[in-house]
Amino acid sequence: MTIFVGNTTFNNLEIIAGNTATFASSGGFVVTGSFSAIGSAGTWVVMNATTSGQRAILRLGSSQDVQYVDATDIDSSVGVPVTNLSGSVSNTVNWTATGTAVNYIFTGSAATASALLSSNWSTITTPTGGNYVYFTDVGTGNCTWDILDSMGLIFINSSYAGLVTTTTRMDVIGALTVQGNLTVGAGGANVGSVDASDATAKTISMGNGTWLVKGNVSLNGANLTLNRDGSTLIMNANGNLNASANTLNIVSISNGTTTLTEALNIDNKLNIFSTLSLGANTLTITGSLNNAGTFTGGTSIVRGYGSSLTLVGNTTFNQLTLLNNTSSNWGATNSFVFTDSFNVLGTDTEGVTIYSTVSATSAKFKATTAQSIGYALVEDNNAFGGTVMDASAGSLTRTVNWYLNGTAIVIVVGGDTFFEFFE
Amino acid sequence: MALVYDANGFNVTATGILANGATSKTLDMGEGTWTVSGNIQLSSGMTFTPSTSTVTVNETSTIKTGGKAFSGFTFGATKTYTLGDDLNVDGTLTIGSGFTATVNSNSIKASAGITLGNETSVLAGSATLLYDGTGTLTGNSGTISTNWTINTGGTLTLSGIIKYDTGTLTYTAGTVDAGTSTLSIVGSCTLNTDGIDWYTIAQTNGIVVTLTSDITITNDVTSPGASGFSYTWNGYTMHIKGDYNGGGTNTTFTLFGTTTYKVDGSGDQLLNINTRGVGTRYIQNPFIIESTGGTVTMDSEYDEHIDFRGGFTYVSGTVDWTTHGITAYFGATQNVDSGTMSFYKVNIYAGTVTLTGNMIVGNTLTINASSTLALGSNTLMLKGDFINNGTFTPGTGKVVVTS
Numbered sequence: 001m002t003i004f005v006g007n008t009t010f011n012n013l014e015i016i017a018g019n020t021a022t023f024a025s026s027g028g029f030v031v032t033g034s035f036s037a038i039g040s041a042g043t044w045v046v047m048n049a050t051t052s053g054q055r056a057i058l059r060l061g062s063s064q065d066v067q068y069v070d071a072t073d074i075d076s077s078v079g080v081p082v083t084n085l086s087g088s089v090s091n092t093v094n095w096t097a098t099g100t101a102v103n104y105i106f107t108g109s110a111a112t113a114s115a116l117l118s119s120n121w122s123t124i125t126t127p128t129g130g131n132y133v134y135f136t137d138v139g140t141g142n143c144t145w146d147i148l149d150s151m152g153l154i155f156i157n158s159s160y161a162g163l164v165t166t167t168t169r170m171d172v173i174g175a176l177t178v179q180g181n182l183t184v185g186a187g188g189a190n191v192g193s194v195d196a197s198d199a200t201a202k203t204i205s206m207g208n209g210t211w212l213v214k215g216n217v218s219l220n221g222a223n224l225t226l227n228r229d230g231s232t233l234i235m236n237a238n239g240n241l242n243a244s245a246n247t248l249n250i251v252s253i254s255n256g257t258t259t260l261t262e263a264l265n266i267d268n269k270l271n272i273f274s275t276l277s278l279g280a281n282t283l284t285i286t287g288s289l290n291n292a293g294t295f296t297g298g299t300s301i302v303r304g305y306g307s308s309l310t311l312v313g314n315t316t317f318n319q320l321t322l323l324n325n326t327s328s329n330w331g332a333t334n335s336f337v338f339t340d341s342f343n344v345l346g347t348d349t350e351g352v353t354i355y356s357t358v359s360a361t362s363a364k365f366k367a368t369t370a371q372s373i374g375y376a377l378v379e380d381n382n383a384f385g386g387t388v389m390d391a392s393a394g395s396l397t398r399t400v401n402w403y404l405n406g407t408a409i410v411i412v413v414g415g416d417t418f419f420e421f422f423e
Numbered sequence: 424m425a426l427v428y429d430a431n432g433f434n435v436t437a438t439g440i441l442a443n444g445a446t447s448k449t450l451d452m453g454e455g456t457w458t459v460s461g462n463i464q465l466s467s468g469m470t471f472t473p474s475t476s477t478v479t480v481n482e483t484s485t486i487k488t489g490g491k492a493f494s495g496f497t498f499g500a501t502k503t504y505t506l507g508d509d510l511n512v513d514g515t516l517t518i519g520s521g522f523t524a525t526v527n528s529n530s531i532k533a534s535a536g537i538t539l540g541n542e543t544s545v546l547a548g549s550a551t552l553l554y555d556g557t558g559t560l561t562g563n564s565g566t567i568s569t570n571w572t573i574n575t576g577g578t579l580t581l582s583g584i585i586k587y588d589t590g591t592l593t594y595t596a597g598t599v600d601a602g603t604s605t606l607s608i609v610g611s612c613t614l615n616t617d618g619i620d621w622y623t624i625a626q627t628n629g630i631v632v633t634l635t636s637d638i639t640i641t642n643d644v645t646s647p648g649a650s651g652f653s654y655t656w657n658g659y660t661m662h663i664k665g666d667y668n669g670g671g672t673n674t675t676f677t678l679f680g681t682t683t684y685k686v687d688g689s690g691d692q693l694l695n696i697n698t699r700g701v702g703t704r705y706i707q708n709p710f711i712i713e714s715t716g717g718t719v720t721m722d723s724e725y726d727e728h729i730d731f732r733g734g735f736t737y738v739s740g741t742v743d744w745t746t747h748g749i750t751a752y753f754g755a756t757q758n759v760d761s762g763t764m765s766f767y768k769v770n771i772y773a774g775t776v777t778l779t780g781n782m783i784v785g786n787t788l789t790i791n792a793s794s795t796l797a798l799g800s801n802t803l804m805l806k807g808d809f810i811n812n813g814t815f816t817p818g819t820g821k822v823v824v825t826s
Binding site for chain 2: 001002003004005006007008009010011012013014015016018019021032033
């Protein structure tokens with residue numbers, strides 16, 4: 001904290017996020033150049049006067065950038081008015097706050113302290129819509145989140161040793177920052193973004209509900225234990241998705257573009273209704289890929305495996321690899337293009353099946369470059385138009401443009417049905 | 424007829440040694456001690472064999488060697504000795520315990536050891552002490568109060584406390600091994616010793632030292648404090664590689680002069696500089712911190728203030744002002760460039776302080792009445808309070824509130 005005493009003219013004055021600047025109530029301060037006080041949702045700038053209720057004079061010019069500032073007792077009646085973005089003001093002159101919010105710090109100490117109970121909050125009132133909620137070491141108990149209103153933000157600080165458990169949907173307009181333990185119930189969460197990227201050891205249980213997120217999702221903290229449970233993560237706006245080293249259950253790309261910034265593991269479903277951009281990252285799918293939107297493969301690798309892998313919807317992969325012992329079903333009549341490579345890691349004992357989702361109705365493959373196909377059991381696949389699909393061993397049933405160990409297959413066409421014929 | 428005297432190992436007591444006639448002479452000093460209470464006059468044409476003898480002179484006398492070299496030579500009484508030509512001593516040169524030997528004219532060329540008998544042994548006079556050999560100078564807190572030149576192809580090893588005053592100490596060539604010795608400056612003098620790494624330098628109140636080259640101290644600089652004490656160093660740079668022990672809890676002093684104090688050691692350094700923060704105790708000299716390793720810890724036991732008045736520059740290193748809660752006072756018009764170093768508290772006490780680099784203040788920055796802090800185009804990082812009772816000139820710079 002810095003206290004300014006004595007009339008002073010500054011050229012440029014900057015207050016870094018997380019700091020408090022206190023100006024003498026009796027003093028006058030002028031900034032002739034630029035004034036910068038840029039806090040953030042979890043790290044505000046505080047400006048006030050030395051005597052509560054007695055304003056300090058602070059004259060600012062037109063060059064000003066004021067965000068997330070908690071301003072009290074500041075008089076800027078002379079000079080350029082101040083717009084305090086996402087800030088709060090109290091007893092100020094010529095200051096306008098947009099997105100005014102009040103901070104609530106959890107103070108509960110009970111084993112199950114209800115968030116609805118006003119005595120569990122620093123303000124002795126219950127947070128309501130748009131307010132900022134903080135869990136810190138001030139609160140020593142576990143919090144049961146049972147508030148229905150949408151908070152401005154919720155910040156579970158690393159200093160909070162308790163557990164936040166939701167019994168209603170956790171609604172947050174802005175960021176849900178998780179540096180402590182969080183268990184989400186069946187109601188799920190509806191948040192602007194999720195940030196669990198810090199290195200604090202913590203556990204997040206996603207529960208069996210839906211997480212609707214309108215921004216970035218960072219579930220990549222170095223010491224994060226993530227229980228995906230039966231959750232569904234819906235990406236509902238443009239945002240980055242980083243769940244490095246963790247596995248998600250169901251992910252739906254519903255609106256906007258979701259950009260992977262790290263490898264992504266999904267062991268149930270990946271639904272694409274808008275755009276998923278993989279960049280150079282690896283996507284590993286155990287369950288199903290339902291592509292009804294845009295799949296931008298970039299220079300990525302998609303790895304598929306499991307006993308019931310299903311891929312549906314016209315999709316262009318950069319590189320796709322089916323791991324050994326994988327049973328895959330490909331959307332009948334759907335087109336799958338492999339621009340870089342198509343690899344099947346099946347072996348004699350752990351073969352890979354490549355079937356269509358509808359028997360006797362082909363899925364369409366088109367490889368434009370190299371393939372490496374091991375032991376494969378292929379049925380109902382039409383690779384016409386691309387390079388030859390040459391499996392080292394296995395069997396081919398109703399296939400087009402497939403070889404078996406370098407040997408061409410004669411195709412007999414009967415209606416829509418292909419019949420195998422071995423020379 | 425030739426005259427031959429062979430001391431043959433006996434001790435000899437003589438009222439003088441005179442060997443300046445035309446007759447051929449041979450003098451073998453033997454292995455004993457010659458105690459001479461009068462003049463010594465050797466001739467260049469004689470045969471003189473010093474052997475391992477020691478000559479002790481103990482009366483006012485004239486010494487003329489004719490170019491001959493003695494083995495051991497001792498000034499054994501508080502007397503005045505006049506050199507008729509250079510006195511060459513190839514053995515140990517000794518100033519006897521408790522005696523002041525005033526040796527005038529020409530030079531004493533010492534080529535081996537030098538021993539000052541005790542703390543009241545003084546070599547004074549106008550003769551220059553020229554060291555040109557290999558040996559040990561044992562100080563025993565005695566004083567060299569003559570011009571002193573070190574110009575040797577060998578190694579001079581220093582031992583104990585060697586006091587110096589009055590003349591000019593010149594280093595020209597050779598190796599000087601300071602060991603753990605102390606050069607104690609006890610009077611105003613001139614030092615030209617670039618090339619010597621002194622171990623400890625001590626000084627006494629009121630000295631005025633003129634540097635004609637840089638001086639380097641690897642261990643301590645010691646400056647006792649008391650009311651009115653001061654130390655004046657002019658010219659060049661004092662490289663402080665170790666600690667500065669100046670004053671104490673109840674003792675202060677002022678550093679005058681133009682010599683730049685440069686703190687440029689490579690390990691931990693403690694600077695205990697008790698100059699007080701207000702009034703008449705201060706550092707008039709330029710002050711630079713250019714540490715290359717360890718931590719420079721600032722201290723001032725008297726009132727936790729250090730008053731700089733000759734400019735302050737930080738170049739490199741880790742500097743700790745916080746452990747001892749030291750306030751940097753700036754009590755006169757000067758430039759300050761503290762760069763990336765963080766002060767604890769700063770007090771602009773008098774005059775105009777112009778920043779020529781950035782300044783970081785970890786605690787309170789105070790500008791006193793009638794004082795000015797001129798920011799220029801620099802950045803002032805504040806981690807504590809800003810108390811402006813004087814003038815703050817913002818220039819084109821920036822003030823940043825941070826933590």
